Amino acid sequence: MIEVRELTKYFGGRAAIRELNFDIRPGEAVGFVGLNGAGKTTALKILGCVLLPSSGQVRVDGVEVTAEPHEVRRKIGFLPDVPPLYDEMTVGAYLAFAARLRGVTGRDTPVRVQESEDKLALRDMHDEIIGTLSYGYRQRVGVAQALVHRPRLLILDEPTAGLDPVQIVEMRNLIRRLRGEHTVLISSHFLAEISQTCDRLLVIQAGEIVAQGTEEELAAALGTAGEIEVALRGPAATALDVARQVPGVLDAQIAHSAAHEVVLKIRAREDCRPEIARALVLAGHQLLRLDRGASRLESIFIELAQRERLS
Amino acid sequence: MKAALLIARRELGSYLRTMSGYIIAAAVLLVDGILWNAFALGAQQDKHSAEVLSDFFYFSSGTTMIAAVFLSMRLVAEERQTGTLVLLTSSPVRDREIILGKFFSAFAFLAMVTLATAFMPALIMVNGKLSIGQVAAGYLGLLLLGSAALAIGTLGSALARSQVLAAIISGSMLVGLIVVWLLAAVSERPLNDVFLALALWGRHFPPFQAGVINLRDVAYYLLVTYFALFAATRVMEARRWQ
Structure with missing residues (x-):
């Protein structure tokens, strides 16, 4: 699903990520683990086609990110660390806008909006103004916008940040349900979160992948x-x-x-x-x-x- | 283009759903109304209707440019500040469609506000004669000037990381383009011709005030709009490398 080869990104003279190499298989849930400033968000933004790499190759479903970013963006649902929400819109109107942006037809949009609202338990919030929602609901709307066009790859940057324990459990269950249906790439500071929801881990340190594998494989190696x-x-x-x-x-x-x-x-x-x-x-x-x-x-x-x- | 219209519709809705749009509209109408009473109607000596109308378009050009700066400063910079720009940049939408969509929405709103001032020229009919041609030419001039100012504002907003900075950059570019005619006075030909041709207001707007539409002036404002939006698109594309 994702092939990353020698991926490097410089900001000025500083390398935020350096020669990353990894593969992610279809239907797999992979966790990106690293300290603040390790390069997780930069890597996810490149995979989400928001940033362009300085060098290296990223292929999503066989399509090169720099050559055909449009095609790649159709296959991706991206939730950045801060959910990109328009506070003045209602949940339903916002999700419909996100769906139309990702190429869903006008006829299919209501069905897709309803589908993503059902997945995130947002049905009752359809007509609510986003600005009035609690933090947990805002996070859910953020995930819903990433899902609304049924992407093959879901990239979630810190999906549980700021949630209370009940909301964390709900989000964890949701991510588990999404596994298989979508290929999922998650970054999180909550290590327990990652270990419970992901099949495999990529440990990134100072812009480089220092270890990868299942939790057992990493533990055995160390x-x-x-x-x-x-x-x-x-x-x-x-x-x-x-x-x-x-x-x-x-x-x-x-x-x-x-x-x-x-x-x-x-x-x-x-x-x-x-x-x-x-x-x-x-x-x-x-x-x-x-x-x-x-x-x-x-x-x-x-x-x-x-x-x-x-x- | 479909994506640009989609973005424009959402943005226009945002102007109408939030206070900022109403505040800008109210401020423009208030300032135009005060200037209309103070200068166009309140002069000591009697004036011809055409002069009153020319005065109206003269000060309206100023309020239109200021409104354009306030409307455009939020277009990209606000979305970058609040993090919502990622929704657009991670979607299969080209950067030029994002810029065009935002420009269209701001232009549509500015056009609505500008046309809402039409009751002022209409008041001339109470005591004078109104030239529809002069009114049409004047409003065309305001819309073209507004379009150019908005495009420059969009460029400023794409360059800046905050709305305040966007307003400063856009305002500086606009003032620079307005006062460039001063350089014509201190330079020789052919350079002074270039400065005069580049000036945003001095040479190109007064004919509209008087009811004259020159193709040269229309082309100038359209070209400024095009180049500013083109530059804004390039800035957006360059941001993906940063």
Whole structure:
């Protein structure tokens, strides 16, 4: 669906992105992860045909972005980091305008508007003035305009930024539903968000892709696959000894110790949660909780950021 | 072209749905009304109807240019400021269609406001004779001057990152083009002819005031409009590289 080769963008003498190379298959949901200023938005704007690259090639569905931007734009739905909304328009009129801009015929427009309103649960807001909507609804209208012409590729830049927890869950469910129907490319600062909605991750750092793959592949490559957290009831020192003796465990530390609960942080070569659980229970400890590290993606990201800084 | 009309219709709707359009229209009508009473009607000595009408078109040309700057400053700069320009630039719409659509909407609104002043010349009929030809020529001149000023304003708006800056750039370009005839007085031929020909107001508008339509003047305003819109389109295209 998307082929990116040696994509570079300079702003003056500074390279915002440098020689990016990646592919995205049709129907795949891919997450763009990176710190502020890493080049995510620049890359998405080039894919969305808003910016032109300084060099390199981008093909969307076999069409070269710089050679035939019009053709590419028909295939793309783009939600920038700030939803492009006209406050004085009603939701229905705005979506109809967006549909007509993307080449939907006058006859088909009402159907497409209704379809995108249904997907985003905006039906009741059809006649509301956009300027009067809450932040969550504005974000939904932003996604609806990106969907209204049934694009093959959906590019969402920070779709959950500023949403409350309920709205985040709703947006996450929506993105999951869109997978398969559209190819989805999302950038987000919410790492948990990305890990729950995307099939694959592209980690961008200082304008370069430093890692790509599934969460498991990235964790295995960085040696963070076996970060495990255990909460139990019982003597902390014994629990630590038991955990350290489990085959595959590299290190174990007491993260927190209180009368009612002890928390251990364990580093292992691989995910050996069953073995740890069995060993602790057999040793007479009451197991309260056993999970991977608080946020595996977070540790992957921190690891990558540290490596980048060192290099 | 379909996209340009689509954009123009939305923009025109925006003028009518928000306060900014009504404020500009009210300001133009108020200032024109005051000037009409103070200069055209309120002069000490008696005037011929043609002179009253000429005075009206004289000061209306000023308010039209100022209104054009205020109308055009928001066209691209406001959308860039609020982030809505991305909706247009990420759609299968050419940059020239975006510029044309915005220009058409502003021109349609300016034309409505300009034509709404028609009751003032009509008042001449109370005590004098009205030359329909002079009125038609005068309004054609106002619309052509307004078109050129709007196109220059659109260029200013495409260049600027904020509306205030857009107004400053457009105003500066307009004033520059108006006072360029002063250079004619201090230069020799053939340079002074060039300066005179370039002047936005000095040589090209007064004939319209008097009811005379010269093809040369019509062509001048249309060319200024074309070149300013062409430059604005180029600026939009160049922004995609930045």
